[in-house]
Amino acid sequence: MKHVLCGALVLLFLSGCSNEIANNSGKARQTPVGTSPSSAGTSTDPTTGLPLPVASSTDTTPIATNAPPVVIAAGEPGPTALRRLTNDEYRNSVKDLLSLPAAPTDPLLPDSLQLGYENFASVHTVPPVLASQYATMATRLAQEANITALAQCSTPAADSDCATTFINDFGKRVQRRPLTSSETMGYRAVYDLARTTGTYEEGVRLVLETMLQSPFFLYRTEYGDAGAKRTLSPYEVASELSYFLLGSTPDAELLRAADSNSLGTATEIEAQARRLLALPSAQASVRKFLAQWFGTTGVTSLKKDMIAFPTFDSAKNAMLGSANMLLDTVVWQGEGTLRGLLLAPYTFANTALAPIYGIPDPGQGDVLVKVTVNPAERAGILTTPALLSVVAHPSDSGPIARGKYIRTRMFCQALPPPPPNVVITVPAADPTLTTRERFARHTSDPACAGCHSLIDPVGFGLENYDAIGAFRTSENDHPVDSQGALSGTDVDGPFSGGTELANKLAASATMRQCAVLNAARWAFGRSEIETDRLVATTLEKQLGSTGMDVRELLVALAKTDSFRERTLQP
């Protein structure tokens, strides 16, 4: 039988690994060619007699994608969007709207992750299961809501007016904009139906139940007014700002700003952005952005080889807590900058984490305590056990995964996929070799070396950290070699170990631009377009010399034209 390697058919049309690094520019996305499979060639497989799928030689995107219908030129604003609230945004919004003591925890289908982020609009739908979960949750919340607080009515005679007032006032908060008259009528019909057999309160509850699963609540629009180039409405900007910086629905002051049409300029938006960032809930929201960028959130769902790493399960929650506290402390109490996140000379440890960090037990049990790290071994977020565990394999350090991570997440570079003729066999664990030695073929075999010379030397520089981020100087009785090297960046050259890599990253303008791109991914809920790269260059110049203050970065992004303008995607 013909040897069919999965992937070969598509990969044939990709350039081989040519020792070049591309910016993560998504070329395929720029050419939304809708060629159907039927246009493929008609060669037959000599063995099976079946027609073989062959794409035309001039068409490098043989299959249609969900690419935006309109290609957006550099400098033009991003695409119009319909953004379903993430689960956390939904829960936070419900908490704020109903003044609940805590965000509700009813089950919701998990958000799909793209580039590490849970808020990418293109993958967020309301499939039937989620629709029924919203319904169940809305029903429960409506049944338990304090109707007196939400829709108090002084006399039964005023019921009808009270209902309309509730619909318009509370509806505006739910929908984050004033209701249209037909929307008011729609809710009113629900109230009236309930009222035929029930009380005023039952009517209000049923309206509330409807509102909490309304598409005008579940989705926020970024469509603005008319024309091909759209300016977002003040209410859309209010929502965009609030979910970007607080992860929840706009507060009263933000809605008032929208009412008075005072969210139209960079200055007006900056004032609101600074106000929001000073609110207590901003801390969790900024942490969420950073933790998704770095990927540390995923540590608690990891499984490791329990024979080799028996302490991992009992330490992984502390790993997450440690990384979060590091992020919070740098941003809100420390230097506040990207440089600070990369170079912080301290971390947080408890009894379970101390042996992984290689420090004495701080002696406070489960409580995470701020500790100074050995600067030869650790620096900042890169060397946290959370990050190093996530970017590793269950049984080994995963130098290839780590090299790829640094390239893609820290430098925002795109790596080509392996060539079509490669048969991927992971070198078996060999008790006589180090991980690095096992992967030596990547650089000795020319077929592999093209790509892997870009990846492996970066990951090898982190070989001092095992699969759960513990520091090691030997592996299988061989000394660990943590010599690494960067190429194709603005901080090229050799380095040794995680601390030196962190210092290189902290010195890199490319990485700071990558920080801007990541903030844009999070702000806009999509992968970047050329315009974002221009913004990244500008903001890096503006903020880079002082190490790139994280909060200033968010404010600066909110002030850009990209934040309040869109290109229509019909």
Add this chain to the structure above:
Amino acid sequence: MSKALIKRRSFIASLGAAGFLATPVFRASLAEAQAAPVRLIIVYFPNGSGTQDNFTFGKLLSPLAPFSSDITLIDGMPDLLLGFGLGHGGPQTMLTGNGGGNVEDRVPPAGIVSVDQLIAQSIGNRTRFASLQFGINTDQISPGADFERGRIVYSNGLLVPPVYDPQTMFTLLFAGGAPSPAPTTSADVAKLQALAARRQSVLDTLKAQVVSLQGIVGSLEKQRLDEHLTGLRELEKGIMASSGAAQPGGVAITPGTSCGAPALGNAGDDPAVGAAMNERLYQAVNCDLTRIATQQWYNDGQQVVFTWTGVNKGQHGLAHEGGPDFDKVQTWLMSQVAVLVKRLKETPEGGGSMLDNTLMLVMSDMGNGSAHQCDFIPAFIAGKAGGAFRTGRTYQANGSTRNNLLLSVARGMGVSLPYISDPRFTSPFDFS
């Protein structure tokens, strides 16, 4: 597994504050049960079988050997389309027959749809749920990975995510209560009707709002909102079921006694979750809540450690490595499939068993996980699809590609399609 009915709640109580989903579960009417419907159950397992020879009753399929007379092994079936990501497009391709997509972003092709959803479009309106997606630990992507992957069900170009939490699935199916008898007193009937009217009024408003939103958004967003409308219509069917009204497909839902909510269980590790999901899937079919179900065990790129099998290596590395540890894990997966087959086999229906009236397709994304090759795809069919399929044999595909298998699945479910995704593949396997 034992079928423990949980405490019965009174009929009206079950309609109370728990809301939309607190609608009692009824089995299909007797008339329906007599002409036993054919059910489709598709089970996914990741990373193939090493070699084709390994996928036999003497080896990986040993847990299924007791049911070999109910099984058709499929031999020599490649996937000629399997597209992006060195085999890691396998889950997407498996049921869609569409190996395309954006290699860089892993964006699925526009309009991509899996065979179960094609079938659901045709016959899904006959049951409370057009289709159900069960998942065991499918939520866990490699946290360092850039894109979510390894999902098998698509509708309208969009991923339909599986439910991987047994509690969520339980609530969805059984609304926190056991099947209840229909109301008998006129007062209860009136209450029920009033409640149904309120639910309908909410849904009418929501549907109108979604349509209104579709008026201002772009074409891709319109498609996404179509999915939302589908979800709201499914909720509508729940109202009709609870009020005793006829289903759109003409099936009157009346109470029955032979189905039961499974014990809630306290899911912990994956074997517990798997057992819970197996039982929920069985009861969803047994109670005729759906006739189309997919069950996804993990995905291809995960780093699960199957500690309960005594293997302490990550699944994905293990797949590349192959060998006895890989076989041990895959055999364990097949033992979990065998639990479901056994359950169906042991349920009498008509003159035979429920398995006879089931088309169960068990299949992997790729063939040789070590090299991620797809010369052959390990697959088998259990059950006779209501008599349409002959079992107890090995079917030689002779290189006919997976799209043709999908075509025969659709036809086995009585849905006549010219091809699945790719018009070059129009020759269904002859399982008769």
